[in-house]
Amino acid sequence: MTKAxxxxxxxxKAAGVSKSTVSLVLQGSSxxxxxxxxxxxxxxxxxxxxxxxxxANLRQxxxxxxxxxxxxxxxxxxxxAELAVGVDMVVQSAGFVQFLSNTGESIDRQREVVASxxxxxxxxxxxxxxxxxxxxxxxxxxxAGIPVVVVVRNLPGAKVSSxxxxxxxxxxxxxxxxxxxxxxxxxxxxxxxDTAVFDDRLAGYRSGVEAAGLDFHExxxxxxxxxxxxxxxxxxxxxxxxxxxxxxxCFNDAVAFGVCDGLRARRLEPGADFAVxxxxxxxxxxxxxxxxxxxxxxxxxxxxxxxxxxxxxxxAGKAEAEAVTTAVRLVVRESCGAGKTASARAGKSVKSxxxxx
Amino acid sequence: MTKAxxxxxxxxKAAGVSKSTVSLVLQGSSxxxxxxxxxxxxxxxxxxxxxxxxxANLRQxxxxxxxxxxxxxxxxxxxxAELAVGVDMVVQSAGFVQFLSNTGESIDRQREVVASxxxxxxxxxxxxxxxxxxxxxxxxxxxAGIPVVVVVRNLPGAKVSSxxxxxxxxxxxxxxxxxxxxxxxxxxxxxxxDTAVFDDRLAGYRSGVEAAGLDFHExxxxxxxxxxxxxxxxxxxxxxxxxxxxxxxCFNDAVAFGVCDGLRARRLEPGADFAVxxxxxxxxxxxxxxxxxxxxxxxxxxxxxxxxxxxxxxxAGKAEAEAVTTAVRLVVRESCGAGKTASARAGKSVKSxxxxx
DNA sequence: ACAATTATTTGGAACGTTCCAATTCTGTCA
DNA sequence: TGACAGAATTGGAACGTTCCAAATAATTGT
Numbered sequence: 001m002t003k004a005x006x007x008x009x010x011x012x013k014a015a016g017v018s019k020s021t022v023s024l025v026l027q028g029s030s031x032x033x034x035x036x037x038x039x040x041x042x043x044x045x046x047x048x049x050x051x052x053x054x055x056a057n058l059r060q061x062x063x064x065x066x067x068x069x070x071x072x073x074x075x076x077x078x079x080x081a082e083l084a085v086g087v088d089m090v091v092q093s094a095g096f097v098q099f100l101s102n103t104g105e106s107i108d109r110q111r112e113v114v115a116s117x118x119x120x121x122x123x124x125x126x127x128x129x130x131x132x133x134x135x136x137x138x139x140x141x142x143x144a145g146i147p148v149v150v151v152v153r154n155l156p157g158a159k160v161s162s163x164x165x166x167x168x169x170x171x172x173x174x175x176x177x178x179x180x181x182x183x184x185x186x187x188x189x190x191x192x193x194d195t196a197v198f199d200d201r202l203a204g205y206r207s208g209v210e211a212a213g214l215d216f217h218e219x220x221x222x223x224x225x226x227x228x229x230x231x232x233x234x235x236x237x238x239x240x241x242x243x244x245x246x247x248x249x250c251f252n253d254a255v256a257f258g259v260c261d262g263l264r265a266r267r268l269e270p271g272a273d274f275a276v277x278x279x280x281x282x283x284x285x286x287x288x289x290x291x292x293x294x295x296x297x298x299x300x301x302x303x304x305x306x307x308x309x310x311x312x313x314x315x316a317g318k319a320e321a322e323a324v325t326t327a328v329r330l331v332v333r334e335s336c337g338a339g340k341t342a343s344a345r346a347g348k349s350v351k352s353x354x355x356x357x
Numbered sequence: 358m359t360k361a362x363x364x365x366x367x368x369x370k371a372a373g374v375s376k377s378t379v380s381l382v383l384q385g386s387s388x389x390x391x392x393x394x395x396x397x398x399x400x401x402x403x404x405x406x407x408x409x410x411x412x413a414n415l416r417q418x419x420x421x422x423x424x425x426x427x428x429x430x431x432x433x434x435x436x437x438a439e440l441a442v443g444v445d446m447v448v449q450s451a452g453f454v455q456f457l458s459n460t461g462e463s464i465d466r467q468r469e470v471v472a473s474x475x476x477x478x479x480x481x482x483x484x485x486x487x488x489x490x491x492x493x494x495x496x497x498x499x500x501a502g503i504p505v506v507v508v509v510r511n512l513p514g515a516k517v518s519s520x521x522x523x524x525x526x527x528x529x530x531x532x533x534x535x536x537x538x539x540x541x542x543x544x545x546x547x548x549x550x551d552t553a554v555f556d557d558r559l560a561g562y563r564s565g566v567e568a569a570g571l572d573f574h575e576x577x578x579x580x581x582x583x584x585x586x587x588x589x590x591x592x593x594x595x596x597x598x599x600x601x602x603x604x605x606x607c608f609n610d611a612v613a614f615g616v617c618d619g620l621r622a623r624r625l626e627p628g629a630d631f632a633v634x635x636x637x638x639x640x641x642x643x644x645x646x647x648x649x650x651x652x653x654x655x656x657x658x659x660x661x662x663x664x665x666x667x668x669x670x671x672x673a674g675k676a677e678a679e680a681v682t683t684a685v686r687l688v689v690r691e692s693c694g695a696g697k698t699a700s701a702r703a704g705k706s707v708k709s710x711x712x713x714x
Numbered sequence: 715a716c717a718a719t720t721a722t723t724t725g726g727a728a729c730g731t732t733c734c735a736a737t738t739c740t741g742t743c744a
Numbered sequence: 745t746g747a748c749a750g751a752a753t754t755g756g757a758a759c760g761t762t763c764c765a766a767a768t769a770a771t772t773g774t
Contacts, residue, residue, distance in 0.1 A: 005501075048497065050472075050475050050476060050501075051476045052415075052476070052478070053476045053477050053478070054411040054412075054414060054415050054422070054477070054478055055411075055415050057411060058409075058411050058412050058415055065411070067477070075438055075441060075442045075445070076435075076438065076439060076442055076640075078433075078435050078438065078640075081432055081433065081435065081438035082433060084432060084457070084459075085432045085433055085459055088432070088457075088458060088459045089459075092458065092466070092469075092470065095473075097456055097458065097470070097473050097474065097477060098456070098457060098458065099454055099455065099456060099457075100441070100445075100455060100456075100457035101445060101449065101454065101455065102441075102442055102445045102446075102449075109449070112449075113449065113454065115407075116452075116454050117454065118407050119407060119408045119409070119410045120410050120411070120424070120454060121409070121410070121411050140405065144362075144407075283433075283435075283641075284640075284641045
């Protein structure tokens, strides 16, 4: 129960050196004699000294606080939780620590947390922006020389780095797979049309359809909330169609699960009676029955990659914005009807390959 | 692209007042004249001032940095992700910000992140300790007057607050439910025996069994890793038993899912041929087929509650440790064989009630 | 109009660190 | 031995805020 906090001056006094020397030791400078260094270290341990990073980066103005901010729009979604874990891994082993906040798609909340993070002097920010985020919102940050990396959702006008998955290519391969299984009418289900991610995935769907020599039908594109409930709704409309589709690619896995629910409610078995393909490859995808065929995007990898990019920019002082899109791959399981029969070894993922049943 | 950071002094100069006055405004003091206040605020907005919290809490020594540290052992597990979201909610709306780190059950990592958080001057810590955490590890923190709240896993010897779910009662009600369905041989599957949580749940199982007038058989307790794979393993051993059980309560949901896998591999249908009950109620529980009957612990609620407790202690200066255990409730779905037949409306949770089929 | 209050405002002096310039200590070499 | 280079150390002065005591301005009562 020591009263006052032990400071660098206390250490200096106890070790019989000056505070400057202690500071030097703290920074691992090579200027200090080996003997003094170990003595100082010993005293620090003995007195239970804890470094005061706040004071430090008050002095080294504007420099490195070793804090990175991480803002995600929905931590409840395991996709983002994985992403955060990825970020944490590289950030942590670089000696940084992460401020993590959840916006729950609230743009106000987002503004608040970003402001708060700024006050705390973050040296960089990784953000998966809430829907309808204004690109200008991050202007002040970059103007202040704080690197920003946008992940998962692109932010059209902003001059910041971004890293998004290859939504287009993912959908193309999903459609190609279904077409290879003989499907002629393939629907695109779910998602809000006002987002960049939706546009990309839809574009991929369209070019996949055309590449397969099929016709693109407007009516087969049915948008809905990107949720399980949305999926139920979308498949309902799809089935009500005059010429109903026999397969669907879904905006994301949540929608795909909803589609499966909707199918079963109509006594149709996903996989056998109707092919379903998701997008994201959330952890539940391989656990579900039938296991979901889906486009895997490796959120943790995105997190790691984004963190690396950010750290690079932090260290470089000021790097210019770069935009990378990460590869995705189709993981064929059961819900598309192509997988081997359900076995206890569910979850064994198979590289995209058109092994028709 | 302003060069230097704008400080309280710049504001003072521009507004024609002293820095002290600006500081007063910043803290919302009632001492300052309404006119000056609004003028200062205007100037701040105009110059794009950002508060430097680091400098501030350097001065108000040891006081409030408005940062709380959150350390979880496995963020990938949606249980903990939800918990983090719960914490974030209350912490955020109290004007705090959270440092979140993931230990991945590594005790070294845990030590590192806690140290790092301390250097950053957190004003409190919420931690779900990694397995085999030494109670003494948090001694320095509390000695320094930093409140610590342990969640989910108890830390026997430590003089810190804790909030854990009522593991015992949960298991009692699970067993009671199964017994009410007519099961006579109920197994306890999964989990590592060296943890406090395991002990509690096992104790609950035992007293549930005895309360139902059944005999406790050592052989029906089969431990394993608390994972899906562990569940597969455990059910394998259970089935190999001379007199095999007809139902099982599982250490957690992951184990329960593994048990279902293992049953299906042996052509047994969970729910119909063998009753399975989990623990935790992770989000996948209601999505799975069959939907998992499980003990719901509301991780988000624990997060909220823990955060409130922590904030209370932070504000109180120094509150003594309190230990709370939160109520749990059995959610009856399909995997125990008691649920209504699987419908599209899966996920409708039912309050524990012995509605035998 | 004057003292007595009360309402505002204000210069330093901290807080714990890092940086700079300057100092003291070693040897070493002529 | 004295000069000199290099190694090791050191005393302030910052950094941007808050706090304190004290000063100034505005208001009141008489």
